[in-house]
Amino acid sequence: TQELIDGALAIFCMTETHRAMIQVQFDPMPEHVYLWREFLPDDEEKEIGDPFGGPLKLYEACRDEMVEAIPSLLAFVRKLTASKK
Numbered sequence: 001t002q003e004l005i006d007g008a009l010a011i012f013c014m015t016e017t018h019r020a021m022i023q024v025q026f027d028p029m030p031e032h033v034y035l036w037r038e039f040l041p042d043d044e045e046k047e048i049g050d051p052f053g054g055p056l057k058l059y060e061a062c063r064d065e066m067v068e069a070i071p072s073l074l075a076f077v078r079k080l081t082a083s084k085k
Contacts, residue, residue, distance in 0.1 A: 005030050009080060012036045012073070014048040014062075037065065039072035 005011070005026050011033045013019045023029045037046045048065045051058035 002026055008032065009084070010034060010077065014050065016047060034076075036073060037069040039076045040069055 005022075008030070009032065011022060011030060012035070013022065013033060014036055016035070019033050019035065022033050035046045036048055037044060040046070045065075048062055049058065051062045
């Protein structure tokens with residue numbers, strides 16, 4: 001909902017398509033929409049593949065991509081919350 005978007009400190013998506021869908025659905029367009037893996041080093045893949053309907057191995061790979069990104073994502077959220085104080 002617009003209320004949730006307006007109140008969110010940050011919104012995290014798995015793919016650029018997800019980000020684009022959020023940005024076009026809301027007015028004003030939210031500027032605080034990021035990819036889950038956006039904060040990893042530049043040579044890392046930023047999007048997380050959608051495992052929907054795939055075999056268990058795809059879901060496990062998706063989980064692993066998310067787990068790998070957690071430290072960099074948390075570091076970003078810590079900076080973001082510190083700047084809001």
